[in-house]
Amino acid sequence: MTSRRTFLAAGVAGGIALGFAWWWRDRPAFVPGGAGVDALTALDRSAPAIVAAIVPVLLAGALPAADPERRSAIDETTLNVGRAIAGLPPAAQQELGELFALLGFGPARIALARVVAPWNEADDDEVAAFLERWRVSGFLLLRSAYDALHQIVLAAWYGNPRSWPAIGYPGPPNISP
Amino acid sequence: MTTAIVPTVRPDPIRSGIDAGWKIIDASALARDLALEADVVIVGSGAGGGTAAEILASAGLKVILVEEGPLRSSRDFRMRESDAYPALYQESAARKTRDKAINILQGRCVGGGTTVNWTTSFRTPEATLRHWAAAHGLTGFGVSDLAPWFERMEARLSIAPWEAPPNANNAALARGAERLGIPTGIIRRNVKGCWDLGYCGLGCPIDAKQSMLVTTIPAALDQGATLLTRARALEFRQERDRVVALTCAGMAADGVLPGPHRITLRARSFIAAAGGIGSPALLLRSQVPDPHHLIGKRTFLHPTLVSAAILPERVEPWAGTPQSVHSDHFLDTLEPAGPMGFKLEAPPVHPILGAITLPNHGSGHAAWMREFPHLQVVLALLRDGFHPDSTGGTVALRSDGTPVLDYPFTPYVWEGVRRAFATMAEIQFAAGATRVMPVHGSGTGYTQWGAAKRAIDAFELRPLVTPVVSAHVMGGCPLGADARTSVVDLSGRHHHLANLHVLDGSLFPTSIGANPQLSIFGIAARLAAGLAATLAKRGA
Numbered sequence: 179m180t181s182r183r184t185f186l187a188a189g190v191a192g193g194i195a196l197g198f199a200w201w202w203r204d205r206p207a208f209v210p211g212g213a214g215v216d217a218l219t220a221l222d223r224s225a226p227a228i229v230a231a232i233v234p235v236l237l238a239g240a241l242p243a244a245d246p247e248r249r250s251a252i253d254e255t256t257l258n259v260g261r262a263i264a265g266l267p268p269a270a271q272q273e274l275g276e277l278f279a280l281l282g283f284g285p286a287r288i289a290l291a292r293v294v295a296p297w298n299e300a301d302d303d304e305v306a307a308f309l310e311r312w313r314v315s316g317f318l319l320l321r322s323a324y325d326a327l328h329q330i331v332l333a334a335w336y337g338n339p340r341s342w343p344a345i346g347y348p349g350p351p352n353i354s355p
Numbered sequence: 356m357t358t359a360i361v362p363t364v365r366p367d368p369i370r371s372g373i374d375a376g377w378k379i380i381d382a383s384a385l386a387r388d389l390a391l392e393a394d395v396v397i398v399g400s401g402a403g404g405g406t407a408a409e410i411l412a413s414a415g416l417k418v419i420l421v422e423e424g425p426l427r428s429s430r431d432f433r434m435r436e437s438d439a440y441p442a443l444y445q446e447s448a449a450r451k452t453r454d455k456a457i458n459i460l461q462g463r464c465v466g467g468g469t470t471v472n473w474t475t476s477f478r479t480p481e482a483t484l485r486h487w488a489a490a491h492g493l494t495g496f497g498v499s500d501l502a503p504w505f506e507r508m509e510a511r512l513s514i515a516p517w518e519a520p521p522n523a524n525n526a527a528l529a530r531g532a533e534r535l536g537i538p539t540g541i542i543r544r545n546v547k548g549c550w551d552l553g554y555c556g557l558g559c560p561i562d563a564k565q566s567m568l569v570t571t572i573p574a575a576l577d578q579g580a581t582l583l584t585r586a587r588a589l590e591f592r593q594e595r596d597r598v599v600a601l602t603c604a605g606m607a608a609d610g611v612l613p614g615p616h617r618i619t620l621r622a623r624s625f626i627a628a629a630g631g632i633g634s635p636a637l638l639l640r641s642q643v644p645d646p647h648h649l650i651g652k653r654t655f656l657h658p659t660l661v662s663a664a665i666l667p668e669r670v671e672p673w674a675g676t677p678q679s680v681h682s683d684h685f686l687d688t689l690e691p692a693g694p695m696g697f698k699l700e701a702p703p704v705h706p707i708l709g710a711i712t713l714p715n716h717g718s719g720h721a722a723w724m725r726e727f728p729h730l731q732v733v734l735a736l737l738r739d740g741f742h743p744d745s746t747g748g749t750v751a752l753r754s755d756g757t758p759v760l761d762y763p764f765t766p767y768v769w770e771g772v773r774r775a776f777a778t779m780a781e782i783q784f785a786a787g788a789t790r791v792m793p794v795h796g797s798g799t800g801y802t803q804w805g806a807a808k809r810a811i812d813a814f815e816l817r818p819l820v821t822p823v824v825s826a827h828v829m830g831g832c833p834l835g836a837d838a839r840t841s842v843v844d845l846s847g848r849h850h851h852l853a854n855l856h857v858l859d860g861s862l863f864p865t866s867i868g869a870n871p872q873l874s875i876f877g878i879a880a881r882l883a884a885g886l887a888a889t890l891a892k893r894g895a
Contacts, residue, residue: 235716235717236716236717236720237716237717237721238716238717238718238721239717239718239720239721239722240720240721240724258437262441262447264609264611265441265447265609265610265611266446266447266449266611267446267611267757268611268612268755268757269753269755269757269759270446270449306717309716313715313716313796314796318454318456318818318819321818321819321820322454322455322456322819325455325819325822326455328711328716329449329458329711330449332707332710332711332716332720333436333437333440333707333710333711335710336706336707336709336710336724337435337436337437337706337707338437341706342706344724344725345706345724345725345727345728346725346727346728347673347705347706347727347728350433350434350435350554351434351552351674353550353552353560353561
C-alpha cells in the first residue's frame with residue numbers, strides 16, 4: 179500500500195509539474211463553449227487522448243465487447259464528454275483544463291499518474307491503477323479529480339440510448355397524443 | 356363511418372400564451388443594449404419569484420421577471436437526461452461545493468426548481484417554526500400565522516395527497532419501515548391530471564405538474580408582466596438607501612457566458628428571488644450594505660445520503676411518481692437542536708443519475724448497473740442549521756463574479772451521516788433486499804444487516820469518500836428583526852435598502868427539515884402580498 183508520504187511527494191511533484199505544464203504547453207487560448215472533441219481540444223490538446231484512454235477503463239464491463247461497436251461506443255462517449263464540458267460554466271471548464279494539462283504533461287503523467295506510455299498508447303492496467311490510486315487518495319484534490327472524471331464519463335455513456343438495453347432500461351415512455 | 360379528429364400536438368400553455376402576445380424577451384438574442392422600466396423587478400422565476408410575480412401583477416403593478424435560464428415548455432420536455440440537465444439545471448446539474456464534495460441540483464430555467472423538482476410538498480414543520488421563534492426571534496411565523504398562506508398556495512397549485520399506489524421504489528421504503536415499526540406518511544404533490552410517468556425531474560411533458568411555469572407565471576404574463584429570459588442579473592445600482600436599477604447581461608447563445616449586451620432595469624422596488632446561492636451572490640456582487648457580514652453565511656443544503664439495494668422483484672425506479680412515501684420518524688424523535696435528524700424519502704432513478712451516484716467504476720459498477728430494473732434507493736436528508744455545530748456553508752464570489760459555496764463538514768454532521776446509513780440499510784433489508792450498498796467510497800454491497808451494520812460503524816467518513824448530494828439550497832439572507840443577526844426584516848425588506856426585498860429560500864434562518872418548495876410558496880406569498888399593499892398605498 180502506498181504511504182501517505184508518497185502521496186505528499188506526488189502532490190508536491192504534481193504542483194511543480196502543473197506549473198511547468200502551464201508554461202510549456204502549446205494550446206489555443208482558453209475559449210469555453212466549443213463542441214464535442216473541439217471542446218476537449220480547446221481545454222488542452224492532450225484531452226481527447228486522455229479521455230479516450232480512461233473511457234474503456236471506467237466503463238469496463240459496460241461497453242460492447244467487440245469492434246466495431248466497441249470502438250464507436252468509445253468515440254461517441256469521448257465526443258459526449260466534450261459536449262458536456264462545453265456546457266459547464268467557465269470556472270469548471272478551467273479546472274478541467276488544468277487537470278488535462280497536468281495529465282497531458284509527460285513528466286507528470288509518468289510521475290503522478292504512473293502511466294508510462296503516452297495516453298494514446300497507454301496500457302489499460304496502468305490507467306486502471308492510476309484511477310484507483312486517485313479514487314482512494316489521501317488528497318482531496320486527487321479524489322475530486324477522480325470524481326470529475328467518473329461523473330462526466332459515466333454520464334456520457336449512460337445518457338446514450340446505446341447503453342440502455344444492457345441495463346434493462348426501456349427508455350422514456352411514448353406519450354404521443 | 357366517421358373519423359375522429361385526433362390532435363397531433365398536445366396543447367402547450369406556453370406556446371399558446373406566446374401566440375396570444377405575452378411580453379417575453381430572450382436576452383440572448385438582443386442586437387443592442389436595452390433599458391426597461393417597471394414598478395417591480397423580480398430576479399428569479401422559481402418558487403419565490405414566480406409566486407411574487409402573480410401576486411404583484413394581480414395587484415395592478417407592472418412587473419418584470421428576470422430569469423438566467425431559458426423558457427422551455429412541455430413540448431420541449433422529452434424525458435431525456437442528456438437534454439434536460441444542460442438545458443434546465445444550474446451548471447448542467449453538476450454544480451458542486453468548493454471542495455467538490457457535494458453535488459447540488461438546482462433549476463435554471465423559467466420556473467426554476469419548480470420546473471424540475473419531484474413535486475413533493477410539505478408545509479414548514481412545526482418544530483422548525485418553533486425553533487425559528489425560540490432561537491432566531493422570529494415573530495409572526497407560527498403555524499397559525501402561516502396556515503392561511505399555505506392554504507392559499509395549496510389551492511392555487513392543486514397540492515393534495517398522492518392517491519394512487521406508490522411505485523415499487525417508494526412501496527419498499529414504506530414496507531421496510533413498517534416492519535421495523537417506523538411510521539411513514541404519504542406525500543402531498545402539486546399535480547393536476549398526473550399520469551404517474553416518473554419524469555418530473557426532467558420537466559413535466561404533459562403539464563400536470565403545477566409548477567410556476569404553468570401557473571403563476573402565465574397568470575402574471577396574462578396581466579401584462581414582462582418575462583426577460585436568458586438574462587443574468589449582474590448587480591443592483593444604489594443611490595443612498597435605495598436601489599435605482601438592476602444591470603443584467605444577456606447570456607451568449609450557449610448560455611455559458613454573458614454576451615455583449617446589457618439590460619438596465621429601473622423600478623420602484625426590487626426583489627431578489629434567485630435562490631439560496633443566487634440571491635446572496637447578487638447581493639455580494641452589488642456590494643449592498645452588510646455591516647455584520649451576514650450575506651451568504653449560514654447557507655444550508657439538507658446534505659443527503661444515498662443507499663442502494665437490490666430487490667428480488669422488479670422495481671423499475673425510473674417509472675411512477677418519484678416521491679410518494681416519507682418518514683419523519685428520525686426528525687420527530689429528536690429535538691431539532693439535538694443529534695442531527697433526517698428525513699427519509701426515495702428518489703427517482705434514471706440512467707445518468709444512477710450511474711454517477713453509484714460509487715467506483717469498471718466491472719463492479721457495471722454489475723450494479725445491470726441490476727437497474729431491481730434497484731431500490733432510499734435517501735436521508737439531514738436537517739442542518741439547528742445545532743451550534745451545524746452552521747452550514749458560505750457563498751462567496753469567484754474572480755469572474757460567479758458564486759461558489761463552501762460547505763465544511765463537522766464531526767456532528769458525520770455522526771448523523773453514519774446513523775442515516777445504518778437506518779437506510781436496515782429498512783432496505785427489512786423490505787426484502789438481497790443486497791444493500793450504502794453509497795460510499797468503499798463501494799461494497801452487503802447481503803446481511805449485521806455485516807452491513809459492522810461495516811457502516813467502521814466507515815471512513817470524509818469529503819469525496821462519502822458522496823453527498825443536495826437538491827435544497829436554503830439560507831444566506833436570513834429573516835429577522837435584529838439587523839445584527841439578519842439580512843432582511845420580518846417583511847422581507849433589506850435592513851439597509853428601503854426598496855430591496857428578498858423573497859425565496861435564502862430567507863430561512865435554518866434548513867426547513869422538509870422539501871422546501873411549499874415553505875417558499877407560502878412565505879413568499881405572504882411577504883409579496885405585504886409588499887403589494889405597501890406599493891399600492893404609496894401609489895404609482
